[in-house]
Amino acid sequence: MDNYPALIVVTPLLAALFAGLAAWIKERLSYPIALIGLAVSVYSAFKVLMQVIASGTIHYRMAGWAPPMGIEYSIDLLNAMVLLIVSGIAFLNLIASYKSVAQETNDRAGSFYTIYLLFVTGLLGVTATGDLFNLYVLIEITSLTSYAMVALGDQDRGPLASLNYVFIGVIGASFYLLGVGYLYMQTGSLNMADVADILSGIHGSSTVLVAFILMMIGIWIKMALFPLHVWLPNAYSYSPIAFARVVAPLMTKVMVYVMIRMMITVFGFDYIFKTLNLSHAVVWLATIAVLAGAIMALSQKNLKKMLAYIIVCEIGYMVGGAWMGNQLGMTGAILHILNDALMTFALFLAVGNMVYKLKKVDLLDLQGLFGKMPWTMAGFVLAAFSIIGVPPTCGFFSKWYLILGAFEAGAYHFAVALVISSLICAVLFFKVFEICFFEPMSEGHGHGDSHSLVAIEEAPVSMLIVSGLVSLSLIVAGLYSGTIVNTIILPFLK
Amino acid sequence: METIISIKPLLAVLVSLFVIPVLISSSNKPNVRESWIFVAGIIKFILVLSMLPVILSGKQIALTLFEFAPGAAIAFRVDGLGMLFAIVAASLYIVTSIYSIGYMRGLNEHGQTRFVCFFALAISATIGAAFSANLLTLYLFYEILSLATYPLVAHHQDEKSRISGRRYLTFILGTSIALVLPAMIYCYHVTGTLEFSTAGIFAGQLSKPAATVLLLMFVFGFAKAGIMPFHSWLPAAMVAPTPVSALLHAVAVVKVGVFSIVRVMTGIFGVDLLANFNLGVVVMCIASVTILVGSCIALSQDELKRRLAYSTISQLSYIIFGVALLSPQGQLGGVIHIAMHAFGKITLFFCAGAIFVATGKKYISQMSGLGKKMPFTFAAFFVGAMGVIGLPPTGGFYSKWNLILGTLEADQTIFMLVLLVSSFLNAFYFLPIVYKGFFGKSEEENDDTPVKIQEANLCLVIPLIITAIISIVLFFYPTVFVNLIKVGLGI
Secondary structure, eight states, X not given: OOOHHHHHHHHHHHHHHHHHHHHHHOXXXXXXXXXXXXXXXXXXXXXXXXXHHHHOOEEEEGGGOOTTTSOEEEEOHHHHHXXXXXXXXXXXXXXXXXXHHHHHSGGGHHHHHHHHHHHHHHHHHHHHBOBHHHHHHHHHHHHHHHHHHHHHSOXXXXXXXXXXXXXXXXXXXXXXHHHHHHHHHHHSOOBHHHHHHHHTTOTTOHHHHHHHHHHHHHHHHHHTOTTSOTTHHHHHHHSOHHHHHHHHHHHHHHHHHHHHHIIIIIIOHXXXXXXXXXXXXXXXXXXXXXXXXXXXXXXXXXXXXXXXXXXXXXXXXXXXXXXXXXXXXXXXXXXXXXXXXXXXHHHHHHHHHHHHHHSOOBGGGGTTHHHHOHHHHHHHHHHHXXXXXXXXXXXXXXXXXXXXXXXXHTOHHHHHHHHHHHHHHHHHHHHHHHXXXXXXXXXXXXXXXXXXXXXXXXXXXXXXXXXXXXXXXXXXXXXXXXXXXXIIIHHHHO | OOEEEOSHHHHHHHHHHHHHHHHHHTTTOHHHHHHHHHHHHHHHHHHXXXXXXXXXXXXXXXXXXXXXXXXXXXXXXXXXXXXXXXXXXXXXXXXXXXXXXXHHHHTTBSOHHHHHHHHHHHHHHHHHHHTBSBHHHHHHXXXXXXXXXXXXXXXXXXXXXXXXXXXXXXXXXXXXXXXXXXHHHHHHHHHSOOBOOXXXXXXXXXXXXXXXXXXXXXXXXXGGGOOXXXXXXXXXXXXXXXXXXXXXXXXXXXXXXXXXXXXXXXXXXXXXXXXXXXXXXHHHHHHHHHHHHHHHHXXXXXXXXXXXXXXXXXXXXXXXXXXXXXXXXXXXXXXXXXXXXXXXXXXXXXXHXXXXXXXXXXXXXXXXXXXXXXXXXXXXXXXXXXXXXXXXXXXXXXXXXXXXXXXXXXXXXXXXXXXXXXHHHHHHHHHHHHHHHHHSOOSSOOSSSOOOOOOOOHHHHHHHHHHHHHHHHHHHOOHHHHHXXXXXXXX
């Protein structure tokens, strides 16, 4: 069947519609519909990835309309990979969400699933589309749904965090749209491939320069690159955990994908690294983002907030790698899209399990957690090692490429920042481990009965299995990073 | 050199890993759990030994698992040096397992299942490090070892172990991320490979200042080797239960650090490059400072385990010192000290633990007269001490003999003084313990009451007798280890 590219995006959309309708009849019906919708999407994404690996880029025309008039989905190795990541994580998260959604949003589960599916549809669309304006529309779909989701969360602080998010999000989208407008003015086209063709002749144009800068700022706001990150920590930590688990790993990573797409496909390396010569400045910006994110994470007292700032730090990794101007850096950035999505997902899954049992996750609430929730903590520890960059977890291997790229470009400051951020992450996570491992106020030599046996109170099995599998996948992804780089990333960059 | 592809190194690493789920599932049945440890330990030892004849015949055993970039793979390669280290670690693991049953049960420690699981993980990582074919794999196992030993160091879960655990990680994990990781990636950036080879990997691509900086990053970065000023984690780690101090902080962990430095010097830089840039002397100076200062601090420690820890710090630098001599005899003396020191020092730690379990005493000043009550323990302590000082008839003599010959061979007579002074200091901080133990007056009792023998339980005494005997045997039969080193270093 040739319609897999459309199915990836269309099934979650249809499922959203039906899940919303079904909730009118019976609240419980919406969950299986959502599950089926995403399962089809994952399967299609897998098929498409295999097809792209085997026979190259797929151009899919919506309803048969030819570009530049019609909307084209153009799926190459890069977005085939991101599509699979997005649909896969969304699907796994749905499995883990069954219990926690019921707990957190009690009577609103139906609307939760509807919005969730629309959000995922938006992300998948952003990734698949080959059209600049279409991209804007889909970004807005993801954004609007996430505003709603954040507002669904924490009763007290959710609405304010959401409002904040709306303001900044709208500004970001406007920047992007304005940039697209300038580009349309200059080229008269919105199809990415078409625009790229036209642009290659007019590199000196100042209109193009303005368009590029506006679009980049818009994208950076949406991806929360420091210092444009201020909306992220509150939005992520006050939304329902079932949503935080999917928005944290996916939203920023998809925006990194969009940035890389603009750099490689639309504007082209020559334009960015030869004509503009901005890479030095941006790599410095990324360096600061890495350090600032890590340092801000240090001062957090809430686990969710801490992880949110780690995301800000990791964004710096990917921006720095992408702007390094060499193949190694770009390889690192793309590999880190996959790895960081997996690691963040694993961390938030573990946090989700904790929230399910403990309700809130201020660091001091976590005492004795190794005894109480050993499996959850095992998953958390693995994910933390991956963030720190301990081999053989996948976080090590993307860091490897990023540092190698920095050496090749002579950007030693970026390499130093990566090392320092690893050290800070080690401090951060061991601070958490200490709280979970040591007993408060205990004195003297711990023998026999002075240690009371803690009863195990774990999260539901469905959540544990997903969290365990994703954490193990960090090691698998790490061991097979060679394969991933050789079959997906390097062929894409050539 | 002929290379045989075999899955044995992988199995030797994995066997203790596979046994961990079994250990967890039998956590309510201590006897079943402990017997599984022995099954795994013995299988591991047999697997290691089964590779010995091949290695002695001058071949190597290799296995590549995951090639992640050209020249950077997760791969095993068993050569003479790795084999030597693996034999020491795998054999002592079995002995320590016996000891640890006696110790943990004798003190009714909590969390014994967790303890044995992380112990098994740590020993897996040690064997992995011994068999690593390249720097990347070595780094991988090095890091796993650091993390696996943290719960062992912090075993008591009290305030003291929290502080020590923090210091342990800060030094070990901190230096490896801050120094080794960038240095390793820089090596790869320059050469495109990380594979160990006796000729080194740089082939003239490195200037002298760059080589010096890189080498120093490695030497200090592998902080498990306890080179000053990154040594203070080791005395701190002594809060751990004694089996951990014995196997991990006298043999496995610290020697993985030393082994890594030896690998980098002989396999990444290569003896020729170090000799051309005259870097051997730099490392020897660093090692000499650690040897002498470590011995001096050991003199001032009253807590027995801490004295042993400082002694270890000083002895570890003997190994680095020997390799940095860059002469065949010196390298032989240095590397063989990995084995000789291991058997001597583990005996001493076993004794310290046995004394603690039997009498609750930790401080040397409390131990006078104790030798009459615990004659076997103190006799073994004497043998272990002779091994560390380097007196015949123990294996330690063999390594010190070769080290001294090495200084003469390399024409570094001045450094010979370091060895002699240090031996003197060693004798000074060990022998009074033995002397006072046997001939001193005990605090509680008068001389008139007949002394009853009150040894610790058999699980504690048998291991320390075994390791003491091996220390002596190695004086007469060091041949296997010597041949392994000759094959491994090509000397």
